[in-house]
Amino acid sequence: MTLGIEVSELRLRFGEVNALDGLSFRLDGGKIYGLLGRNGSGKTTLLSVLAAFRRQTGGQVRIAGAEPFENAAVMRQICLIRESGDVYESDYVRTVLRTAGELRSTWDSEYAQRLAERFNLPPRKTVQSLSRGQKSALGIVLGLASRAPVTMFDESYLGMDAPSRYAFYDELLADYTAHPRTFILSTHLIEEVASLFEEVVIIDRGRLVAHEEADVLRARGVSVTGPVDVVDTFAAGLTVLGEQRLGGTKAVTVYGTLEPEQVRAAKMAGLELGPVSLQDLFVHLTSEAGNR
Amino acid sequence: MTVLKHLARGYRVVYAWFWGLVALVFTGLMVSLTIFGPWVVGTGESSAWGLVAGQAPAWFLFTMGIMLATTGLPVAVANGVTRREYTVAAGIFTVVSSVLFGLLILVGHALEILVYRANGIMAALTEPYPAPTLATFGRGVLQHLAFMVTGYLIGLCFYRLRVWWAIAVTPVAMIPVFAGNDQADVTRFGGVWLVLAVACAAGVAAYLLARSVPIRSKKA
Amino acid sequence: MSFDERSPIYHQIAEKIKRDILNGDLGADEQVMSTNQYAAFYRINPATAAKGFHQLLDEGYLYKRRGIGMFVSPDARERLRAQRRERFFSDVVGPMVAEARAVGIPLDEIIQHLEIKNKDGGSRDPRD
Numbered sequence: 001m002t003l004g005i006e007v008s009e010l011r012l013r014f015g016e017v018n019a020l021d022g023l024s025f026r027l028d029g030g031k032i033y034g035l036l037g038r039n040g041s042g043k044t045t046l047l048s049v050l051a052a053f054r055r056q057t058g059g060q061v062r063i064a065g066a067e068p069f070e071n072a073a074v075m076r077q078i079c080l081i082r083e084s085g086d087v088y089e090s091d092y093v094r095t096v097l098r099t100a101g102e103l104r105s106t107w108d109s110e111y112a113q114r115l116a117e118r119f120n121l122p123p124r125k126t127v128q129s130l131s132r133g134q135k136s137a138l139g140i141v142l143g144l145a146s147r148a149p150v151t152m153f154d155e156s157y158l159g160m161d162a163p164s165r166y167a168f169y170d171e172l173l174a175d176y177t178a179h180p181r182t183f184i185l186s187t188h189l190i191e192e193v194a195s196l197f198e199e200v201v202i203i204d205r206g207r208l209v210a211h212e213e214a215d216v217l218r219a220r221g222v223s224v225t226g227p228v229d230v231v232d233t234f235a236a237g238l239t240v241l242g243e244q245r246l247g248g249t250k251a252v253t254v255y256g257t258l259e260p261e262q263v264r265a266a267k268m269a270g271l272e273l274g275p276v277s278l279q280d281l282f283v284h285l286t287s288e289a290g291n292r
Numbered sequence: 293m294t295v296l297k298h299l300a301r302g303y304r305v306v307y308a309w310f311w312g313l314v315a316l317v318f319t320g321l322m323v324s325l326t327i328f329g330p331w332v333v334g335t336g337e338s339s340a341w342g343l344v345a346g347q348a349p350a351w352f353l354f355t356m357g358i359m360l361a362t363t364g365l366p367v368a369v370a371n372g373v374t375r376r377e378y379t380v381a382a383g384i385f386t387v388v389s390s391v392l393f394g395l396l397i398l399v400g401h402a403l404e405i406l407v408y409r410a411n412g413i414m415a416a417l418t419e420p421y422p423a424p425t426l427a428t429f430g431r432g433v434l435q436h437l438a439f440m441v442t443g444y445l446i447g448l449c450f451y452r453l454r455v456w457w458a459i460a461v462t463p464v465a466m467i468p469v470f471a472g473n474d475q476a477d478v479t480r481f482g483g484v485w486l487v488l489a490v491a492c493a494a495g496v497a498a499y500l501l502a503r504s505v506p507i508r509s510k511k512a
Numbered sequence: 513m514s515f516d517e518r519s520p521i522y523h524q525i526a527e528k529i530k531r532d533i534l535n536g537d538l539g540a541d542e543q544v545m546s547t548n549q550y551a552a553f554y555r556i557n558p559a560t561a562a563k564g565f566h567q568l569l570d571e572g573y574l575y576k577r578r579g580i581g582m583f584v585s586p587d588a589r590e591r592l593r594a595q596r597r598e599r600f601f602s603d604v605v606g607p608m609v610a611e612a613r614a615v616g617i618p619l620d621e622i623i624q625h626l627e628i629k630n631k632d633g634g635s636r637d638p639r640d
Contacts, residue, residue: 166555169555173552173558177558195560214521218518278517
C-alpha cells in the first residue's frame with residue numbers, strides 16, 4: 001500500500017517563530033525516506049503536521065490526496081512515533097500495547113509480542129519506570145507493529161544502545177520487505193542509518209534544502225583541494241558549500257556533479273578531487289555559512 | 293465504537309476499584325449498625341448509604357472526566373483516532389458511566405433497606421428514610437453527568453490553554469458542577485432542564501476546545 | 513565489508529560482486545544472493561540493492577532465471593578480466609610509476625622487486 005504525500009507552501013508559526021516556512025515537496029510513498037535536519041530545523045513539527053497531531057497555519061498537506069487533519073480515513077493509516085513518546089506514563093507496557101491493538105485496525109499483536117521480546121521490554125513495568133533505551137524500544141514496537149501504511153519515527157531510536165539500534169534496523173528492513181509501506185525516519189545523525197534510505201529530504205529552518213535519491217546525493221558532493229588561487233579559479237561559478245584553509249592550501253566542498261572535462265581540467269591544474277560523505281554534505285548544506 | 297470499547301475496557305478496572313472501596317466502607321457501616329445500633333450513622337441522617345455514596349461517586353467521575361481529556365485524548369490521537377471520534381466516544385462513555393453509577397446507587401439503597409428491615413432499624417429512624425424513587429435515580433444520573441462533563445472540560449482547558457488561562461476559566465467551567473449539585477431536583481421541572489442545558493453547553497465547549505487541539509510533544 | 517557514504521551504494525554493490533566474480537569467489541552459473549537477502553545482510557535499502565543488481569544484469573554479468581533467482585553469467589569472469597587488463601596499465605602501473613618517480617625509486621629497482629614477487633608465487637592481495 002503506498003500513500004503519496006504532498007506538502008506545498010507549508011507554514012507553521014509558534015508566536016514569533018516560523019517552525020515551517022513555506023515547505024514544499026512530494027513523496028511517492030512506498031519507500032524508506034530519511035528526513036534530515038539539524039535540531040530545531042522543523043523535523044518534528046513537519047512530522048506532527050503529517051500525522052495530524054497539529055494543524056498547519058498555512059499551506060497544504062495531502063496524504064493520498066486528502067488533508068489528514070481530523071480526517072478519520074487518513075489518520076488511521078498514519079503512525080508517528082516521537083522521541084518523547086505519546087503514551088500514558090503510568091500505564092503498563094502491556095496496557096500500552098493493548099491500547100494500540102484496540103485503536104488501530106492495522107495492528108499486528110503477534111508481531112508486537114515478538115518485537116517486545118526481542119527488545120527485552122518487561123510487560124509488567126510501567127512506562128515511567130523504563131530506561132530511556134527501553135522507552136525508545138517501546139516506540140519502535142508501537143511503530144513497527146502498527147503496520148500503518150505511513151509510519152514515521154522521529155529520532156525515536158536514538159535513545160537505544162548500538163545493539164538495539166541494529167536490531168531495529170534489521171526489523172525495519174525485514175518488515176518493510178515483507179509488508180512494503182512508507183517509512184519516514186528523521187535524524188540528525190546520518191552515518192549509521194543513511195544506507196537504509198532510498199530517498200532523503202533535507203530541511204533547514206523550516207525550508208526544503210534538498211530532496212534526492214540517497215545514492216544521487218552521495219554522488220553529488222566533491223571536495224577540491226589545492227593551492228588557494230588555483231582552487232579559487234576552479235571553483236568560480238560552482239556551488240561551493242564550505243571551505244577550509246591551511247596555509248597556502250585550500251579545500252572546498254562543491255555541490256553538484258562535475259562534468260568529465262571539469263574533472264580533467266582539475267587534474268591538469270594539479271587539484272585533488274575527493275568524494276564527500278552524506279554526513280559531510282548534510283553538514284555543509286545546513287550550516288550557517290553554507291548559504292547557497 | 294472501537295474507541296468506546298477501548299474506554300470501557302480501560303476504565304472498568306478503575307471503576308471496579310472505586311466501587312470495591314465504597315462497598316467495603318458500606319459493609320463496615322452496616323456491620324457496625326447491626327452490632328451497635330443506628331446511632332452509628334449519627335442524628336439527622338437516616339441513610340448510611342446516602343453518606344457513603346452521596347458525593348463520592350460524582351467527584352470520582354469528575355476526576356475520570358479529567359483523565360479522559362488529559363491522558364485519553366492524546367493517546368487516542370497518537371493511535372490514529374480523530375478528535376471528533378474520540379469526543380463522541382467520550383461523550384457516550386460519560387452518559388453510560390453516569391447511568392451505571394446511578395444504578396449502583398439504587399442497588400446500595402435497596403441493600404440498605406434490607407439490612408435496616410432485618411435489624412428493625414427502619415422503625416427507629418428519627419428522620420424518614422429517603423426512598424429510592426425514579427426521581428432520586430434521575431437526580432443521581434444528572435449529577436454524575438454534570439460532574440463528569442465538567443471534569444472533561446476542565447481537563448481540556450488545562451491541556452489546551454496556558455495554565456493561567458485555564459485557572460481563570462475554571463470557575464465558569466465549574467458551573468455544571470454547582471448546577472448538578474443544587475438544581476438537579478427532578479421534582480422541580482426547571483431544574484432538570486437547567487442541569488441538562490448546562491451540561492450540554494459544557495460538552496459543546498469541550499468539543500470546540502478538542503477539535504483542533506495540538507498534541508504537544510512532552511519535552512518541547 | 514560495509515559500504516561507505518562517499519559514493520553511491522548501488523555502485524559499491526556492483527563493484528563488490530564484480531570483485532567476487534573476478535576472484536573466483538563467485539563461480540560461473542553460481543546463484544547470487546537475492547536482493548532482499550543482500551539488503552538484509554548488509555543493512556541497506558532493498559531498492560538500492562536492487563539497483564546494483566540491475567546494473568549487473570544490464571551489463572550481462574548476471575542473468576536471471578524466473579522464479580529462482582540471479583546467477584553469474586558463464587563469461588562474466590573472462591569479460592571482467594579482459595576489462596581489468598585493459599585498465600591495468602592506466603589505473604595501476606601509471607600511478608605506481610608516478611609515485612616511484614616522486615619518491616625517487618629507479619625503474620630497475622621496481623622491475624627487480626616485481627621479479628622476486630613473481631617467483632614467490634604472486635599470490636593475490638590478501639586484503640580481498
